[in-house]
Amino acid sequence: MAVLKDDTLPIRTSEDVVRVRKEVRVQAIAAGFGIVDQTKIITAASELARNTLDYGGGGTARLELVQNGARKGLRLTFEDKGPGIPDLQLALTDGYTTGGGLGLGLSGAKRLSNEFDIHSVVGEGTRITIARWK
Amino acid sequence: MVSALANILETNESGVLAKWLELLLTSANAGGGRIKEAELKAQCREFLTALRQALAADMGGDTDIQSDTFERVRDLLSDVSRSRAIQGFSPSETATFVFSLKQPIFELLRQFSQDALTLADESWRVTQVLDQLGLFTTEVYQKSREEVVARQQDEIAELSTPVVKLWDGILALPLIGTLDSARTQTVMETLLQSIVDQSAEIAIIDITGVPTVDTLVAQHLLKTIAAARLMGADCIVSGIRPQIAQTMVHLGVELNVVSKASLADALALALTRTGRAVVRVKTPIASTTSH
Amino acid sequence: MDRIPILKLGRALLVTVQVDMHDRLAMALEEDLSEKIVATNARGVLIDISGLEIVDSFMGRMLDNIAAVSRLLDADTVVVGMRPAVAITLVELGLSLTGVKTALNVDRGMALIGTGFGAHDGADDDGVGSEDTDGRVEG
Numbered sequence: 001m002a003v004l005k006d007d008t009l010p011i012r013t014s015e016d017v018v019r020v021r022k023e024v025r026v027q028a029i030a031a032g033f034g035i036v037d038q039t040k041i042i043t044a045a046s047e048l049a050r051n052t053l054d055y056g057g058g059g060t061a062r063l064e065l066v067q068n069g070a071r072k073g074l075r076l077t078f079e080d081k082g083p084g085i086p087d088l089q090l091a092l093t094d095g096y097t098t099g100g101g102l103g104l105g106l107s108g109a110k111r112l113s114n115e116f117d118i119h120s121v122v123g124e125g126t127r128i129t130i131a132r133w134k
Numbered sequence: 135m136v137s138a139l140a141n142i143l144e145t146n147e148s149g150v151l152a153k154w155l156e157l158l159l160t161s162a163n164a165g166g167g168r169i170k171e172a173e174l175k176a177q178c179r180e181f182l183t184a185l186r187q188a189l190a191a192d193m194g195g196d197t198d199i200q201s202d203t204f205e206r207v208r209d210l211l212s213d214v215s216r217s218r219a220i221q222g223f224s225p226s227e228t229a230t231f232v233f234s235l236k237q238p239i240f241e242l243l244r245q246f247s248q249d250a251l252t253l254a255d256e257s258w259r260v261t262q263v264l265d266q267l268g269l270f271t272t273e274v275y276q277k278s279r280e281e282v283v284a285r286q287q288d289e290i291a292e293l294s295t296p297v298v299k300l301w302d303g304i305l306a307l308p309l310i311g312t313l314d315s316a317r318t319q320t321v322m323e324t325l326l327q328s329i330v331d332q333s334a335e336i337a338i339i340d341i342t343g344v345p346t347v348d349t350l351v352a353q354h355l356l357k358t359i360a361a362a363r364l365m366g367a368d369c370i371v372s373g374i375r376p377q378i379a380q381t382m383v384h385l386g387v388e389l390n391v392v393s394k395a396s397l398a399d400a401l402a403l404a405l406t407r408t409g410r411a412v413v414r415v416k417t418p419i420a421s422t423t424s425h
Numbered sequence: 426m427d428r429i430p431i432l433k434l435g436r437a438l439l440v441t442v443q444v445d446m447h448d449r450l451a452m453a454l455e456e457d458l459s460e461k462i463v464a465t466n467a468r469g470v471l472i473d474i475s476g477l478e479i480v481d482s483f484m485g486r487m488l489d490n491i492a493a494v495s496r497l498l499d500a501d502t503v504v505v506g507m508r509p510a511v512a513i514t515l516v517e518l519g520l521s522l523t524g525v526k527t528a529l530n531v532d533r534g535m536a537l538i539g540t541g542f543g544a545h546d547g548a549d550d551d552g553v554g555s556e557d558t559d560g561r562v563e564g
Contacts, residue, residue, distance in 0.1 A: 014447040021445060021479065036323055039479055039510035043518060046481040050448070070280045094519055104482040108518040326509030333529055360521050361512035366505065366528040 005065035020049040031072040041132045044112040047105040048078045056080025073133040084122040138256035140189035153238035199266045219278035228275045232268040297328040304404045305334045310343030318354040336404040342373030352387040372400035429454045437469040443476035469538030475506030485520040492525040503534040
């Protein structure tokens with residue numbers, strides 16, 4: 001699998017979340033995504049970027065434009081040095097929230113992606129990687 | 135140091151070309167007949183010229199066809215391979231384009247030197263270059279075939295989901311055949327886009343032609359209906375066959391939507407909802423009395 | 426800080442969201458709308474999101490909240506012009522916005538306001554709700 005483009009954006013404020021959405025759109029278009037796939041990956045990115053900000057106390061978003069054979073895709077990695085998630089199973093349940101939201105952030109982002117990987121250590125931080133293929 | 139291959143092409147390009155062409159045209163495996171002789175000749179000539187130039191410019195000695203020097207060679211091979219993939223050539227027919235070049239070159243290689251060791255070395259180098267090029271051809275072929283298949287899938291998906299306008303603001307989507315995830319996505323997108331394009335208030339999804347409805351299909355239907363509602367349009371499902379209705383109940387699938395037995399019933403409901411009624415003109419007018 | 430403008434059309438409020446809102450801007454809109462409903466005695470709120478390229482769970486929740494608050498203040502909320510891709514994504518995300526009414530465009534949305542419970546049944550064939558849109562536009 002080849003990486004065609006690789007950018008990292010900071011997530012410190014809610015304006016940064018908007019910037020992540022904008023940049024994901026640019027990359028999704030570069031990957032040749034149709035309008036629905038674009039919307040899905042941007043929405044997933046928005047959920048995860050907001051989680052990084054609200055629960056992780058800020059962090060980074062890494063955007064990679066990848067190619068696997070004839071297929072292009074987008075791989076996004078959100079990383080923070082926040083408190084971490086003690087119970088991943090619970091955090092991935094629809095409707096579960098600690099922050100007063102709808103609790104659809106993680107589970108929703110998972111449904112909107114083709115690949116989803118989460119790695120979290122309590123006290124150290126959380127890293128979530130999603131990918132969507134054309 | 136100039137390799138034997140570079141040397142042979144430098145001194146005897148036309149000889150190699152003639153022999154190569156002859157082989158390609160007679161070989162049953164080269165897909166002869168499906169490609170015009172003049173076109174084949176042009177492809178061969180361009181390829182040999184590009185290969186000669188690349189080899190002459192290649193200073194490294196260990197010939198790497200992925201290097202910049204070989205860009206033109208790769209481009210030409212890509213074109214040849216891609217056009218053959220689209221024309222329906224088999225992978226071996228396509229690879230034969232490069233591999234059949236071995237025979238004329240090996241023949242000339244024999245005259246290149248009498249020393250067995252030199253010959254072995256040079257044969258190895260020729261083989262390496264040509265094998266790399268052959269593999270490259272196959273790779274491009276494979277990729278092009280995948281693209282062709284993907285395009286055809288898109289076309290089939292598009293063809294099988296016609297959205298028809300029944301009345302001002304009333305659309306129908308007659309579904310025929312099995313619904314899988316990929317197709318359902320196309321169906322959803324087509325229907326929702328048509329709702330926007332035609333400002334439709336009501337969409338009728340007719341599933342008379344759908345052989346089975348399992349949990350997954352039911353879920354897809356529900357998602358489509360939910361998405362339409364978010365946009366401000368209502369959906370009516372029609373044509374649920376008795377066996378399907380029974381299966382769904384047994385499966386525990388609840389299709390909590392407005393549903394009508396037939397497309398006609400659904401249209402009647404849609405007309406009522408949009409404030410219209412169909413009435414019978416008192417006496418049916420016989421066409422013969424009208425003039 | 427920027428604010429999303431709220432227009433008064435007759436007895437309805439119209440909000441056209443055109444920019445990609447950051448979260449604080451969305452929250453400010455929620456507050457502004459509640460105050461404006463009371464101040465203008467509006468019967469309905471139209472939120473035109475045809476310019477939005479995505480609606481995520483945060484914005485979805487904001488729409489739900491606006492609808493719930495305006496219901497308490499005796500006004501209907503209609504979300505207007507959601508794009509197909511946005512609708513598909515919202516459903517996949519797990520949001521159905523059951524508390525809000527929806528309409529294809531502003532005209533149809535206008536017709537829905539104050540027409541009781543059933544959605545989409547107040548629409549005529551042509552010129553839907555045209556007299557409502559003649560209302561004076563105030564900042």
